[in-house]
Amino acid sequence: MSRPLTIGEAARASGVSAKMIRHYEALGLLPPAPRRPSGYREYDEADLHRLRFIRRARDLGFTLDGIADLLALWDDRTRASADVKALALAHVAELRRRAEAIAGMIATLERLAATCHGDDRPDCPILEDLAAGRPPPR
Amino acid sequence: MSRPLTIGEAARASGVSAKMIRHYEALGLLPPAPRRPSGYREYDEADLHRLRFIRRARDLGFTLDGIADLLALWDDRTRASADVKALALAHVAELRRRAEAIAGMIATLERLAATCHGDDRPDCPILEDLAAGRPPPR
DNA sequence: CCTTGACCTTCCCACCGTGGGAAGCCCTAC
DNA sequence: GTAGGGCTTCCCACGGTGGGAAGGTCAAGG
16 A cells, blocks of 8 residues: 555656656556646556556567557456467567568678678779669569 | 659659658758749659669668768769768668567567467466566666 | 649648657645 | 755657648640
């Protein structure tokens, strides 16, 4: 039974900035915080829990939309674990797509950089390749 | 010596949308296009070349700032190829950082998903882990 | 010549997620 | 009672892209 926290304290304790806490509340990820007569928001342990949940999910690359879905499942004690797993795996698939895209870029750039002698002469296969600009696929 | 292109034709030929062509011009990545008396922009082969350069650089994940740097080097016929190579390798380093961050997320999520039985029972280690929310590193 | 439809112009607004900062009130410790 | 830090709301910015409104222009066909 501890004293309620101010938004700044909740921010420090959760790793979510005060600015973002207000924003998440406005988005509906958090229930509207109760207010002191002065208008100050108050937070308790349950709110901290939810904030840390959000923080962790963001660290795992979930979008706020995805987090909203996760929170809905979290709030529903009768959810099937399969639902959560499906969400997680769909996100993994998305992350893999991004990773592959990046890997492709790295491969191309490494290949180009390898053929660039990198001295003070001006000719450079990297720029030449960029300039070549093969026919745009779309 | 062909007829100048309209912005729409340049867009189709370069893979950069008309909207983005105007935007890039406003940003200074492209020189202001000459105009017909009606105000229509006109593009020639050199412009197409530059647009395809930008398109390709974006496909390789360069930011518009990075592209501005690349274009400056491209425009400077006396640049040292080492300068270009340094830019490219710095970008590769950045891409690698992103790829590693994503790989970490994937690893964590896969580990969690593996321990989630994924049936219609409600208990789920994925949500439990998110909820646990270890002390925020910052 | 005139209409039609595709194209162009500028302008503003949206997304996502986050931060900066102004103007003004509140709370605590001295 | 005053100083300082914290809180409130509000608007604006970033990067990069798209949507769409309101209006002018072009080419082809009748």
